[in-house]
Amino acid sequence: MTAVLAVHDLHVAIGERGRAANVLRGASLEVGAGEVRGLVGESGAGKSMLGRAVLGLLPANAVIGGGTILFEGRDLLAMPEPERRGLLGRRIALIPQDPITSLNPVKRVGAQIAVTLRHHLALSKRAALERATELLAEVAIREPRRVLELYPHEISGGMRQRVLIAMAFACDPGLVIADEPTTALDVTVQRQVLQLVERLRQRHGAAVLFITHDLGVVAKICRTMTVLHAGRVLEEGETADVLARPRHPYTRALLAATPRADRPAEALRPVPPALIESLWSEAHRLDRLDVAGRA
Amino acid sequence: MRWGEIIRRLVLIPPTLFGVCVIVFVLLRVVPGDPIAMMIPPGASPADIDRLRAFYGLDQSILQQFITWLGQALTGNFGRSISLHQNVFELVLARLPATLELSLLATLIATALGVMVALTGVYVRGRRLEWAIDGGIGVFLAIPDFLWALILLLLFGVLIPLLPISGRIDPQLDVAFRTNFYLVESLLTGRLDVALALLQHMILPAVALALPFAALVARLLKASLAEAEDQDYAQIARARGFSRPAILWREVFPNALIPTVALGGVQVTLLLGGTVLVERIFSYEGIGNMAIDAVINRDFPLIQGLILTFAVLFIALNLAVDLLVRLLDPRLRHG
Amino acid sequence: MADLTLSGPIERPSRWLASVARGGTRLWCGGTLVGILFLIALLAPLLAPHDPIEQDLLAAQLPPAWIQGGEWTYPLGTDSLGRCVLSRLMYAARTAVAVALIAASLAAAIGIAFGLIAGMFGGWIDQGVSRLIDVWMAFPPVLLSIVLAAVIGAGLTSVIAAIVVVDWTRFARVVRAETMVQLQRDYAAAARVLGLSRGQILRLEILPNLVPLIVTLLAVEMGIAILVEVILSFVGISVAGDVPTWGGMIVEGRQIVYQSPWIMALPIVSVILSVIGFNLLGDGLRAALDPVQRR
Numbered sequence: 001m002t003a004v005l006a007v008h009d010l011h012v013a014i015g016e017r018g019r020a021a022n023v024l025r026g027a028s029l030e031v032g033a034g035e036v037r038g039l040v041g042e043s044g045a046g047k048s049m050l051g052r053a054v055l056g057l058l059p060a061n062a063v064i065g066g067g068t069i070l071f072e073g074r075d076l077l078a079m080p081e082p083e084r085r086g087l088l089g090r091r092i093a094l095i096p097q098d099p100i101t102s103l104n105p106v107k108r109v110g111a112q113i114a115v116t117l118r119h120h121l122a123l124s125k126r127a128a129l130e131r132a133t134e135l136l137a138e139v140a141i142r143e144p145r146r147v148l149e150l151y152p153h154e155i156s157g158g159m160r161q162r163v164l165i166a167m168a169f170a171c172d173p174g175l176v177i178a179d180e181p182t183t184a185l186d187v188t189v190q191r192q193v194l195q196l197v198e199r200l201r202q203r204h205g206a207a208v209l210f211i212t213h214d215l216g217v218v219a220k221i222c223r224t225m226t227v228l229h230a231g232r233v234l235e236e237g238e239t240a241d242v243l244a245r246p247r248h249p250y251t252r253a254l255l256a257a258t259p260r261a262d263r264p265a266e267a268l269r270p271v272p273p274a275l276i277e278s279l280w281s282e283a284h285r286l287d288r289l290d291v292a293g294r295a
Numbered sequence: 296m297r298w299g300e301i302i303r304r305l306v307l308i309p310p311t312l313f314g315v316c317v318i319v320f321v322l323l324r325v326v327p328g329d330p331i332a333m334m335i336p337p338g339a340s341p342a343d344i345d346r347l348r349a350f351y352g353l354d355q356s357i358l359q360q361f362i363t364w365l366g367q368a369l370t371g372n373f374g375r376s377i378s379l380h381q382n383v384f385e386l387v388l389a390r391l392p393a394t395l396e397l398s399l400l401a402t403l404i405a406t407a408l409g410v411m412v413a414l415t416g417v418y419v420r421g422r423r424l425e426w427a428i429d430g431g432i433g434v435f436l437a438i439p440d441f442l443w444a445l446i447l448l449l450l451f452g453v454l455i456p457l458l459p460i461s462g463r464i465d466p467q468l469d470v471a472f473r474t475n476f477y478l479v480e481s482l483l484t485g486r487l488d489v490a491l492a493l494l495q496h497m498i499l500p501a502v503a504l505a506l507p508f509a510a511l512v513a514r515l516l517k518a519s520l521a522e523a524e525d526q527d528y529a530q531i532a533r534a535r536g537f538s539r540p541a542i543l544w545r546e547v548f549p550n551a552l553i554p555t556v557a558l559g560g561v562q563v564t565l566l567l568g569g570t571v572l573v574e575r576i577f578s579y580e581g582i583g584n585m586a587i588d589a590v591i592n593r594d595f596p597l598i599q600g601l602i603l604t605f606a607v608l609f610i611a612l613n614l615a616v617d618l619l620v621r622l623l624d625p626r627l628r629h630g
Numbered sequence: 631m632a633d634l635t636l637s638g639p640i641e642r643p644s645r646w647l648a649s650v651a652r653g654g655t656r657l658w659c660g661g662t663l664v665g666i667l668f669l670i671a672l673l674a675p676l677l678a679p680h681d682p683i684e685q686d687l688l689a690a691q692l693p694p695a696w697i698q699g700g701e702w703t704y705p706l707g708t709d710s711l712g713r714c715v716l717s718r719l720m721y722a723a724r725t726a727v728a729v730a731l732i733a734a735s736l737a738a739a740i741g742i743a744f745g746l747i748a749g750m751f752g753g754w755i756d757q758g759v760s761r762l763i764d765v766w767m768a769f770p771p772v773l774l775s776i777v778l779a780a781v782i783g784a785g786l787t788s789v790i791a792a793i794v795v796v797d798w799t800r801f802a803r804v805v806r807a808e809t810m811v812q813l814q815r816d817y818a819a820a821a822r823v824l825g826l827s828r829g830q831i832l833r834l835e836i837l838p839n840l841v842p843l844i845v846t847l848l849a850v851e852m853g854i855a856i857l858v859e860v861i862l863s864f865v866g867i868s869v870a871g872d873v874p875t876w877g878g879m880i881v882e883g884r885q886i887v888y889q890s891p892w893i894m895a896l897p898i899v900s901v902i903l904s905v906i907g908f909n910l911l912g913d914g915l916r917a918a919l920d921p922v923q924r925r
Contacts (some may be wrong), residue, residue, distance in 0.1 A: 055534040060421065089535030101527040106549045106625055137344050151625040307764065312767035322781055431634055437909035438902055445880065445898055453887050549842060585772050587865055589875035590780045598777060606768040
């Protein structure tokens with residue numbers, strides 16, 4: 001069966017003309033239906049940019065230099081804007097990183113959930129609020145009706161993240177992009193959030209692209225994973241395989257830097273860029289010049 | 296604005312008003328000109344003049360005059376106008392509605408205009424049109440209301456005579472009003488033709504007052520909109536499939552409104568102060584026009600009463616803005 | 631385009647040039663307008679084609695030369711007494727510039743003094759100054775200057791006094807707030823640790839940082855001073871007698887506005903150009919002098 005999401009040879013540069021930095025340099029990735037794929041890499045590897053490119057959230061000064069992003073077989077980059085907006089929020093959803101800043105501070109929680117439901121599913125106001133109540137109950141929020149009436153600043157950070165998860169799954173999406181959703185939370189809340197994502201994913205039948213720098217999280221919930229470094233995919237496969245037999249020195253370094261119960265963590269050992277460059281086949285050679293040339 | 300801050304402001308009102316009274320009083324008493332000199336009929340005897348002087352209390356020392364005046368003012372008696380021979384409080388009260396209606400209309404026009412310009416400006420962010428809009432805002436901000444009044448008078452009163460340029464209502468129009476809020480009253484009682492006639496007279500002065508204020512609203516709001524649009528919640532709304540205009544209006548605008556009201560609301564005082572000259576230019580019968588007459592006639596009691604009225608309006612406006620901000624920002628409402 | 635590492639060292643233009651560049655178009659336009667105004671004011675006796683108070687009753691209310699009925703001896707026409715409008719505008723610029731320079735500097739000097747004292751010493755001194763500013767803010771500024779000018783009596787001094795007494799708070803408020811901010815900064819604390827006296831801190835640390843702000847305010851205040859002079863002339867209590875002023879010309883023009891609208895329009899245009907000039911200059915200076923681009 002075809003992949004829900006297929007990113008192929010994606011190039012993205014950020015910056016003004018003549019001084020751009022290439023953040024994605026031919027990244028490719030697939031997420032199958034119902035699959036949970038971890039996307040890992042250190043900060044600046046381009047993993048968030050990849051997620052943003054799918055969601056159409058690239059910064060204003062970013063230029064897509066080439067490649068395709070197929071969602072259910074259709075190219076998001078080539079389709080007209082209104083059609084893409086019809087998919088975003090309905091078929092493709094986002095769980096954002098920071099629950100504090102991701103909710104509108106002057107709107108009630110209920111209204112924020114309802115507006116998406118009404119926009120995409122053409123529900124009446126009452127039906128949308130009814131559905132919002134069910135969704136909040138699904139993410140284990142007690143007294144959902146009361147919470148609907150509250151403003152974001154009146155609920156805890158963990159609760160806000162659960163609201164955001166409920167919003168992501170509101171329209172039964174085919175793909176949820178989780179952009180480091182646990183980074184801003186403390187460890188106990190983190191585990192609850194991961195369990196919630198897993199439960200809702202199963203119930204709503206969505207595939208998840210889980211962006212994180214935390215290999216522990218990946219090991220817990222992702223069946224497959226992709227390792228990104230400097231805008232390119234270094235390694236991918238079943239999570240168990242990759243973690244057990246990392247083929248690439250960078251993955252090994254990343255793994256060694258992850259704290260584990262049985263040994264102290266080490267700092268992420270820098271891998272000489274030259275070593276990584278040398279691993280690329282002739283076809284991929286130093287393309288930094290021509291990507292920006294296209295931009 | 297927390298409650299504590301609002302209480303602090305309330306406490307500061309009496310001393311501020313007292314300061315205003317003292318300064319006005321002292322200022323007017325060092326005048327070299329003699330207000331009595333203007334009202335003496337030719338051939339009045341020195342005894343008559345003394346009697347007049349005593350009648351207005353001008354023969355006492357400044358301190359004594361001030362204490363007398365303050366004592367009476369506290370009971371609502373602000374003295375008698377020297378030039379109009381009437382109770383100051385009643386005079387001001389009769390004229391105040393005209394100024395309030397004009398200022399309110401101007402504020403509404405300015406807000407509508409400012410919001411439209413700001414939304415357009417932020418929508419075309421980064422394009423050349425934004426540059427033009429910023430420039431336009433700068434020009435409209437630099438030219439004050441009374442110059443706009445003169446320009447409008449020249450354009451729509453003289454060169455293309457579309458609108459009346461003098462007074463509050465046609466002298467021929469014979470309508471009785473129960474209150475002095477002509478516009479509000481005619482709207483409430485459904486006399487739309489009268490309301491229209493009033494609006495024709497008010498529109499030029501109101502627009503003159505509104506233009507610089509609209510530019511101020513536009514500048515403040517545009518900056519706040521741009522800042523709010525870069526926040527996560529607005530970005531994420533894009534990922535939920537909302538169009539940019541919808542996001543700007545529904546997600547960004549309610550947030551950007553808070554700092555704009557907090558900073559710009561206070562500036563409505565500038566608009567109120569502007570009524571002095573604009574009313575004069577359009578011979579509109581409000582307290583601003585009255586104030587200039589009072590200054591020209593050296594009518595001390597009236598000047599004092601009018602300045603105090605403006606001061607009370609300014610302070611009330613500041614408080615109203617604080618309360619409005621609390622209303623708009625849920626974080627302060629429950630804080 | 632090249633990778634960041636490949637690009638050469640960034641050329642650094644001189645600090646002065648960089649400032650002018652930051653100021654941009656606004657600085658240029660504002661500077662030009664203000665420059666022209668100052669030149670006209672300075673050279674009025676040389677530039678003016680006629681004596682500004684010389685009457686030619688046979689040539690009264692002539693339109694500008696390019697309109698039918700105009701004469702090139704009176705390029706901008708004549709007023710109701712047959713006086714040359716162009717010459718009057720030029721001489722009026724002298725009054726405007728004189729008022730602007732003197733009143734703005736005096737208001738600045740007084741305001742800065744109050745602001746610095748309040749900001750440096752804090753405590754009851756600051757309380758006192760702040761309450762004084764509160765009282766001032768409760769006055770309608772236009773009415774206050776009219777009352778003041780009426781009290782003092784007609785004449786240049788009275789106009790200047792009216793502006794200074796009303797507008798010193800504009801400087802005091804800003805300087806007080808900024809002084810407090812600067813004192814909070816690390817370098818002021820460092821200076822105290824170094825054992826510098828209050829006066830030394832003021833001179834070496836605070837004042838240099840206040841300069842951009844004050845220069846900007848000063849430019850804007852000059853524009854305001856010109857406006858106040860127009861207002862006072864308009865009400866009939868400005869510079870007395872034969873001295874031409876823009877405000878006075880507007881009033882005279884208003885009386886015959888139906889017959890010869892240009893007599894009122896021309897001084898209005900002069901005022902607007904000057905005020906826009908000072909505002910642009912202020913904006914441009916702020917951008918040019920602020921090295922950090924706080925915003």
